[in-house]
Amino acid sequence: MREELLAIIEKNSRIGLQELAALLGQEEILVANELAAMEAEGIICGYHTMINWEKTSIEKVTALIEVRVTPQRGEGFDHIAERIYKYPEVDSVYLISGGYDLMLILEGKSLRDVSNFVSDKLSTLDTVLSTATHFILKKYKDHGTIMGQKKEDEREMFTL
């Protein structure tokens, strides 16, 4: 049941227990226990909402930042990653294979906000060798959802 359950709530975390149980063909109590178990095991880490900020009056800037760092003896990249993810403006931190080491996703109120973070906080860390900042101009698709598109049912009435 786990895989199917996770697939459903990954797309719709607000689904009610009764409906969830119906979709899975399981007893509600079993589904509730499974959810609780996966929360306890750290498989389910949170329930978020996808927001298209562009449609609000709130200004936000998102940047992808590539970071090259010097790994530390005994710690690898973990310690430096932790130094970076503790900043609340850092949304995501990934260790990446290829031309650089860490990729950050950063949310700020303005370009200046983001550039201040990079120049004052990120670049000044001892282990950071270099950074490259890419500002996101437009989100077309995020987490499998196509932004701002509501598709109408175009199927024509048919005789079968």
Add this chain to the structure above:
Amino acid sequence: MRNPLADKVVDIKPSGIRKFFDIVAEMPDAISLGVGEPDFDTPWHVRDEGIYSLERGKTFYTSNAGLKELRQEICNYLKRRVHVQYDWAKEVLITVGGSESIDIGLRAMMNPGDEVLIPQPSYVSYEPCAVLAGATPVIIDLKAENEFRLTAQELEDAITEKTKLLILPFPNNPTGAIMERKDLEAIAEVIIKHDLFVMSDEIYAELSYKDQHVSIASLPGMQERTILINGFSKAYAMTGWRLGYACGPKEIIQQMTKIHQFAIMCAPTTSQYAAVEALKNGDDDIAQMRTAYNQRRRFLMDAFRRMGLECFEPYGAFYVFPCIKEFGMTSDEFATRFLEEEQVAAVPGTAFGDSGEGYLRISYAYSLEKLKIAMERMERFVKKLREEKSR
């Protein structure tokens, strides 16, 4: 001026589903649960392959029977999924949807006076196609107590010395019924005993929610007596591409190809290229869609249980077929009032044969959000009818 029309055609009743949809089109808030086609888009890699074939200028006719590569992939697929082996060169014909296969299959096989057995409720085109082919349709009324499966006894009772062909439409539109191996074995025995043929319409085969679909062609002694019909519309959400196929004994396929050659030339080329991609790399798409349909199916069964509405559990296609006999009205009356009072369109069971009386076809080729609203309305409607009745 004399009558320009053929009596045979004029006498055929038009499909009864249409009138509901004309009303639905006028109602902005109406929810339709009437459409018999997937709500998913064709998987992108399949569409991409179609586009790519156009870019490369693959815009000519294919051979009459269809692209060699497609016929080979169909054989691979049938071997992999239903364990039947066909010779791509002689035993496969690509048609314009599964529906063309039904039409030309009947025309290739039936002589005037030959009887074709059609279990109902079922897809609306078997009977008219049989009539147009000059055959005599004989209806077998399927029963709710058998979960709308065809039993060997029902088959036996319908056979006369003129019987030649049985149409076997499972997984079934509109009931969602399936035939499992043991059911098919009993049927096969009767078929062989009476030296009959089977036209097995397996267009919904991939939408089976219990065990994997079993084709009657895979049973001993049945491949040589079976025309297996399938297509891409339901499994790969490719309705608009109009592509299906028939597989069977080469004598029959050869004659079908002759009709197809003179009437159609060949199935659409772009669709055939896209279909090759679907068969090669589409198993995951099918699995994903099947999971989604299955969740909706369970959701509807749960909703019916909550409103105390009788419905056998259907394990195939994307339809449920709840019983509305408790309200003491015909399927048509129920569907009409349901549409007028709650703005939900479902198809009366009688559109698929007289034995559909007392039932309603509800399609779950709709998003869960829509199904949820529809079930809220249905619950309210059912409650109202029960109150009316108890007064």
